[in-house]
Amino acid sequence: MQEMTPLSFDELLAVHAGAVEDLLRNLLDERPREGEIARPERLLAAMRHGALNGGKRLRPFLLIESARLFGAQGEAVLRVAAALECVHCYSLIHDDLPAMDDDDLRRGQPTVHRAFDEATAILAGDSLLTYAFDIIADEATALPASTRLEIVLRLARAAGIGGMAGGQALDLEAEKAPPGEEGIVRLQAMKTGALIRFACEAGALAGGASPVHRERLVAFGEAIGLAFQLADDLLDLTASSETMGKATGKDAAAGKATLAGLHGEDWARKQLEGLITQAEELLEPFGEKADILREAARFVARRQH
Amino acid sequence: MQEMTPLSFDELLAVHAGAVEDLLRNLLDERPREGEIARPERLLAAMRHGALNGGKRLRPFLLIESARLFGAQGEAVLRVAAALECVHCYSLIHDDLPAMDDDDLRRGQPTVHRAFDEATAILAGDSLLTYAFDIIADEATALPASTRLEIVLRLARAAGIGGMAGGQALDLEAEKAPPGEEGIVRLQAMKTGALIRFACEAGALAGGASPVHRERLVAFGEAIGLAFQLADDLLDLTASSETMGKATGKDAAAGKATLAGLHGEDWARKQLEGLITQAEELLEPFGEKADILREAARFVARRQH
Numbered sequence: 278m279q280e281m282t283p284l285s286f287d288e289l290l291a292v293h294a295g296a297v298e299d300l301l302r303n304l305l306d307e308r309p310r311e312g313e314i315a316r317p318e319r320l321l322a323a324m325r326h327g328a329l330n331g332g333k334r335l336r337p338f339l340l341i342e343s344a345r346l347f348g349a350q351g352e353a354v355l356r357v358a359a360a361l362e363c364v365h366c367y368s369l370i371h372d373d374l375p376a377m378d379d380d381d382l383r384r385g386q387p388t389v390h391r392a393f394d395e396a397t398a399i400l401a402g403d404s405l406l407t408y409a410f411d412i413i414a415d416e417a418t419a420l421p422a423s424t425r426l427e428i429v430l431r432l433a434r435a436a437g438i439g440g441m442a443g444g445q446a447l448d449l450e451a452e453k454a455p456p457g458e459e460g461i462v463r464l465q466a467m468k469t470g471a472l473i474r475f476a477c478e479a480g481a482l483a484g485g486a487s488p489v490h491r492e493r494l495v496a497f498g499e500a501i502g503l504a505f506q507l508a509d510d511l512l513d514l515t516a517s518s519e520t521m522g523k524a525t526g527k528d529a530a531a532g533k534a535t536l537a538g539l540h541g542e543d544w545a546r547k548q549l550e551g552l553i554t555q556a557e558e559l560l561e562p563f564g565e566k567a568d569i570l571r572e573a574a575r576f577v578a579r580r581q582h
Numbered sequence: 583m584q585e586m587t588p589l590s591f592d593e594l595l596a597v598h599a600g601a602v603e604d605l606l607r608n609l610l611d612e613r614p615r616e617g618e619i620a621r622p623e624r625l626l627a628a629m630r631h632g633a634l635n636g637g638k639r640l641r642p643f644l645l646i647e648s649a650r651l652f653g654a655q656g657e658a659v660l661r662v663a664a665a666l667e668c669v670h671c672y673s674l675i676h677d678d679l680p681a682m683d684d685d686d687l688r689r690g691q692p693t694v695h696r697a698f699d700e701a702t703a704i705l706a707g708d709s710l711l712t713y714a715f716d717i718i719a720d721e722a723t724a725l726p727a728s729t730r731l732e733i734v735l736r737l738a739r740a741a742g743i744g745g746m747a748g749g750q751a752l753d754l755e756a757e758k759a760p761p762g763e764e765g766i767v768r769l770q771a772m773k774t775g776a777l778i779r780f781a782c783e784a785g786a787l788a789g790g791a792s793p794v795h796r797e798r799l800v801a802f803g804e805a806i807g808l809a810f811q812l813a814d815d816l817l818d819l820t821a822s823s824e825t826m827g828k829a830t831g832k833d834a835a836a837g838k839a840t841l842a843g844l845h846g847e848d849w850a851r852k853q854l855e856g857l858i859t860q861a862e863e864l865l866e867p868f869g870e871k872a873d874i875l876r877e878a879a880r881f882v883a884r885r886q887h
Contacts, residue, residue: 312736313744314772320743320751371708376700395681399704400751403676404743406708410715411738414731422727426719429734431617433716438625438709439618446625446705467619 286572293341293358294334300359301328304412323393323401324408328366330384335577336476337362339501342569343480343494353419354483357428360412361476364436367405368472370398372445406436420483428479435475444468448533455534462536469509470502477501493559497570500556504549504578510537511545512581549578591877598646598663599639605664606633609717628698628706629713633671635689640882641781642667644806647874648785648799658724659788662733665717666781669741672710673777675703677750711741725788733784740780749773753838760839767841774814775807782806795867802864802875809857809883815842816850817886854883 284292305325309316337358344354373380373388374395381391390398412418413429420428434440444467447456451464477498481491514537537545556574560567589597610630614621642663649659678685678693679700686696695703717723718734725733739745749772752761756769782803786796819842842850861879865872 309744310739312739313742313748314776315748315768316743317748317751317755319755320748324743367708371704374701374704376704396679396754397751399676399679399681400747400754403672403708403711404747406711407738407742407747410734411742414735414738422731426727426731426734429715429731430719433712433719434615434617437618437712437716438621438629439614442705442709442712443618443620443622443625446622446702449701449705450622450624463620471619 286569286576289569290333290335290338290576293338294332296355297334297337297359297362298329298331300355301362304359304408305329310411310415319393320397320400320404323389323397324405326386326392327370327389327398327401328363328405330366330386332362332366332384334358334362335505336365336472339473339476339498339570339573340480340483342573343477343498344484345480346494346563346567346570347481347484347486347490349480349484352417354480356412356415356418357420357479357483360409361432361472361479363405363409363412364432364441365472367402367409368436368441368445370402370405374398377445377449424482424485428482431475431478431482435471440467440471440475441469444471451533458536458539461534461539465506465536466499466502469506470499473502473505474498490562493562497556497559497574500552500559501574501577504552504556504574507537507545507549507552508578508580510535511542511549514538514545515542553578591874591881594874595638595640595643595881598643599637601660602639602642602664602667603634603636605660606667609664609713610634615716615720624698625702625705625709628694628702629710631691631697632675632694632703632706633668633710635671635691637667637671637689639663639667640810641670641777644778644781644803644875644878645785645788647878648782648803649789650785651799651868651872651875652786652789652791652795654785654789657722659785661717661720661723662725662784662788665714666737666777666784668710668714668717669737669746670777672707672714673741673746673750675707675710679703682750682754729787729790733787736780736783736787740776745772745776745780746774749776756838763841763844766839766844770811770841771804771807774811775804778807778810779803798864798867802861802879805857805861805864806879806882809854809861809879812842812850812854812857813883813885815840816847816854819843819850820847858883 305321305328307316307321340358340361341354344350369383370389372378373383374390380388382388389401409432410429413425413432418425436442444464447464448468456464474495477494478491481494486494513535553574557571560570610626610633612621612626645663645666646659649655674688675694677683678688679695685693687693694706714737715734718730718737723730741747749769752769753773761769779800782799783796786799791799858879862876865875
């Protein structure tokens with residue numbers, strides 16, 4: 278028998294992204310589920326436009342691999358990952374709205390309010406957010422009821438006023454009154470950190486991790502979240518517009534304070550290496566099994582786009 | 583010992599509304615819950631503005647009384663009722679936005695986007711919707727995990743693309759292309775019916791009703807939902823602007839087709855009496871215990887404002 282060549286990190290990322298995309302496509306079909314009356318065509322099309330956009334699906338990847346660390350895989354885990362991606366995509370649709378960041382393009386495609394209209398974009402975001410909780414609570418997500426309920430609670434906390442939505446509100450305020458270092462850290466922990474942290478925690482929950490292991494994954498998620506934001510700041514500060522595929526220096530132009538901007542490029546690179554080390558140490562008890570999550574930490578910290 | 587005078591329907595409605603308002607105020611305090619990072623002041627103020635508005639709290643009332651029919655009352659039921667009201671209030675905030683109905687006033691107060699700004703109103707709606715699932719999933723809602731999970735699922739289905747949000751999308755389309763009778767019925771069952779139906783079903787679930795009894799409450803909720811919409815149409819068709827406290831004939835002016843408009847006032851009144859009879863018949867097995875829900879049906883069908 279021929280031995281299987283293990284997938285590279287990029288290949289595995291693509292495999293999981295494909296699986297999540299397929300499941301999302303399936304979940305966003307026209308068939309009303311039990312208790313639903315109908316799925317209006319245009320709204321559904323807008324939800325698809327916002328969710329089936331060929332993203333890297335980094336959050337689902339972290340969730341799937343965190344669950345696999347504890348021996349869980351398959352449909353149930355994939356459904357929780359798809360629910361998380363619904364929440365991420367809802368946040369992008371609403372962030373792009375004229376009243377928020379007013380963006381016309383995302384991944385080279387018209388944003389939802391440009392491809393459809395503003396009202397439909399608001400409702401598509403609302404519906405994707407709502408659908409996330411539907412997907413987790415549905416018995417097709419074959420996890421114990423107490424686990425699914427805990428995942429619902431953690432997702433709501435990560436996405437709501439004390440997490441992502443609250444962070445977006447702080448970000449809007451930051452344009453008018455730039456926050457200090459502490460304020461920037463809080464803003465970013467909420468706006469981008471909370472959902473990345475949730476990805477790792479939900480994976481641990483789906484995998485039935487012990488409380489101690491769950492806490493490790495939470496801390497790992499926090500380190501990854503910080504690295505993600507710092508790498509983003511750094512790209513914004515340094516990358517050419519060709520590499521990024523979008524206007525750069527945008528944060529600086531909008532007067533947005535970032536840690537990288539505050540402390541400079543060298544400091545940021547050193548911080549990033551420190552976060553990778555920290556993330557790797559957190560995974561120590563899991564040995565080789567956690568290699569893919571270690572690679573994920575490096576991928577997030579060192580990404581060039 | 584002096585005998586207690588039983589409360590009138592209006593008094594009981596006010597008592598429940600007060601309890602829900604108090605709990606919502608408590609839930610919307612500045613204290614971050616475990617897993618939340620911070621509650622940004624301005625966003626929280628916008629959520630309060632949208633949720634603590636002195637409404638009749640009809641949906642919570644139906645939920646609380648449906649639960650009481652099966653012997654359940656107290657904090658857990660009240661929390662589910664407050665979660666439902668969060669979803670109702672989120673929908674009002676988003677419906678009032680310039681891109682949707684573009685309303686400046688609600689209950690004589692500036693709408694959230696007028697009192698704050700559009701971006702904050704979008705985020706306040708998002709956060710209230712998200713918080714609803716937090717409230718139900720929190721263990722402070724002391725119901726069995728499987729019950730809470732079923733309530734999460736039913737709420738998501740009632741509020742999402744196949745329910746309220748989908749109905750709102752159909753309503754936007756109806757302004758451009760008036761639907762036929764079947765289309766109007768579907769639109770209304772989704773836009774207003776789904777959440778009223780959920781109120782009755784969730785009460786039955788919280789009360790541990792048998793599947794047969796739960797189905798009766800679902801059918802009762804559907805009848806009430808139809809009556810609610812028909813009474814609304816009728817008011818729009820006939821009431822003076824003094825009684826309504828807002829411009830009337832608004833639906834007709836906006837070119838919105840309603841069943842009352844299609845078939846006339848007499849037909850609508852007959853339909854309403856038929857729905858009351860139907861609702862009362864559905865409650866037959868519960869005897870006198872269901873009297874308050876019978877009164878609720880009459881209240882909804884005959885309201886003058």
